[in-house]
Amino acid sequence: MFVNSKWLILATVVGLYLPVAIDATVLHIAVPTLSKVLYANSSQLLWIIDIYPLLMTGLILVMGALGDKIGYRRLMLIGGSIFGVASIMAAYSTTAHFLIFSRAILALGASMIMPATLSCLRHTFVDEKERNFALGMWVMAGGAGAAFGPLVGGFLLEHFYWGSVFLINIPILLLVLFFIFSYIPKQQIIKEKKINIFDSSMLIISILLLIFSLKSGLNDLNAKYMIIALCGLILGIIFIKRQKQSNHPLFDIKLFTHQSVKYGFIISTVAMIALVGFELLVSQKLQYVYQLSPLKAGLSILPFMIAISVGGVISTPLLNMFGVKKVAVLSLILSSVSMYLLSIVNFQTQYLLSCIYMILLGLSILCAFLAATSAILSGAPLSQASSAGAIEAMSYELGTGLGVTFFGLMASFFYTRNVNFDQFFSIDQINVAERSIGETYQMISHLPDDSAKIIVVESAHSAFILAHSSVLVFSSLILLSLAIFISIFWKEDV
CATH class of the missing domain: 1.20.1250.20 (MFS general substrate transporter like domains)
Structure with a gap:
């Protein structure tokens, strides 16, 4: 009842x-x-x-x-x-x-x-x-x-x-x-x-392609990410047109x-x-x-x-x-x-x-x-x-x-753009450490001494603030x- x-x-x-x-x-x-x-x-x-x-x-x-x-x-x-x-x-x-x-x-x-x-x-x-x-x-x-x-x-x-x-x-x-x-x-x-279901899948793929290209393209400006973004945009436009025409x-x-x-x-x-x-x-x-x-x-x-x-x-x-x-x-x-x-x-x-x-x-x-x-x-x-x-x-x-x-x-x-770890890490390590404060912390274990760790941490804190x-x-x-x-x-x- x-x-x-x-x-x-x-x-x-x-x-x-x-x-x-x-x-x-x-x-x-x-x-x-x-x-x-x-x-x-x-x-x-x-x-x-x-x-x-x-x-x-x-x-x-x-x-x-x-x-x-x-x-x-x-x-x-x-x-x-x-x-x-x-x-x-x-x-x-x-x-x-x-x-x-x-x-x-x-x-x-x-x-x-x-x-x-x-x-x-x-x-x-x-x-x-x-x-x-x-x-x-x-x-x-x-x-x-x-x-x-x-x-x-x-x-x-x-x-x-x-x-x-x-x-x-x-x-x-x-x-x-x-x-x-x-x-x-x-x-x-x-x-x-x-x-x-088809149109819903199209919208999901469009969104994911656009977000993926944004996240990846910021760190690595590459033509393939521009193509991915363009594909996502085209799918989005097609989705809107299909919604207008569909019964x-x-x-x-x-x-x-x-x-x-x-x-x-x-x-x-x-x-x-x-x-x-x-x-x-x-x-x-x-x-x-x-x-x-x-x-x-x-x-x-x-x-x-x-x-x-x-x-x-x-x-x-x-x-x-x-x-x-x-x-x-x-x-x-x-x-x-x-x-x-x-x-x-x-x-x-x-x-x-x-x-x-x-x-x-x-x-x-x-x-x-x-x-x-x-x-x-x-x-x-x-x-x-x-x-x-x-x-x-x-x-x-x-x-x-x-x-x-x-x-x-x-x-x-x-x-x-506000950190510089050139004197502390190798080139490969720098590419990781300078992406975010979280990845900086992950790379600290590779530093040889405590004084270098302190300098890197202080620089990371200032940059994140x-x-x-x-x-x-x-x-x-x-x-x-x-x-x-x-x-x-x-x-x-x-």
Whole structure:
């Protein structure tokens, strides 16, 4: 017998979404650990983190269509089960390559969960104000999960086997799947709904080719990477054209003709890039530069996590009072200001100020997320709720993947240009040591004496601090530019 309680449904949906959000960032704090335990190089480390959101970006679209076909309840049950199995696989990975594979399976399950949960909320909460509250809880779970990922990871890494960062998903999923099976009503199957696997694969390949060419081409400017990037771009263009011409597209491209959907997608993507990029770099800075343990590094950014957690409660009344456009523009401006302030603060000697700036960033970014989510879902017809949910979820995962990629590449770019290890390493060793601070630490064991190690470490710390500051300033300018762009061109208030 089903219990028709939308608040119980909301709690179930949030509970299912939470592990998906945590897994997006739980490994950010584990970069040094994975490097040692699995002997992962810098490229493998980036793919371990990035394969999850990047695959989800392409898979979410076809899963949104699948949700329209079989119903969000079935999709949540299937997705949750796959996510649980993949969590066990990831926890017991013995090589970097198997962990990458396991994270890909995690992405498959998560890509089912995200559009299904949003579709469930869209169907359950018909009243706009109630829906905004429910979306606030969903966004808060996503933001808090992503924000608390490093703290959860840091605690588990310090006290347990590293694979426990994935095993904690299992009890949560078992409980949530029971509630989905028992209390969420079934939906009617839409047999005529077509599932376009080919176009989804095309989108995934396009994204992976572009990201691969970016990551590899930065360190080795080579014609083959330009060709790979061009192939990815061409596939992306073909994908868009096929969506316009298809009778059964993965999602209705015409949804982007609605200003609320188009600008909501842009805001959500850019905001997630900023959140994930900041978190990834600050976690490395706290461990490498300030020599904090994973747990202490996670605790150091606790104010940011708390701000993300309570932001949904604060932003919901603001959204109902002022509307999505005003909330989005103000949130982006405040995020820009806080990013700049974080670029100049010293986390070690000015920790109180850094806490204030992190709180400001967490609150403003979360408000931007909620405004974007409300704009996308409210701008789409109810009949296309799953497709709209897929677009929103895709923006999150695309932003996560791009955040890791662009922040990682920019940090590497600035780091490489501010270190000089010519007198300490051979040419082959220099090519490795100057790529990132993590690889500098890996090469320190090759140095002959302690005095050389001290000089290299101090140089690495100075270079990473400068790189970190430069990336945050650049991010601040991007957020401010987006705020200005939105205020000028978004003519429609939702």
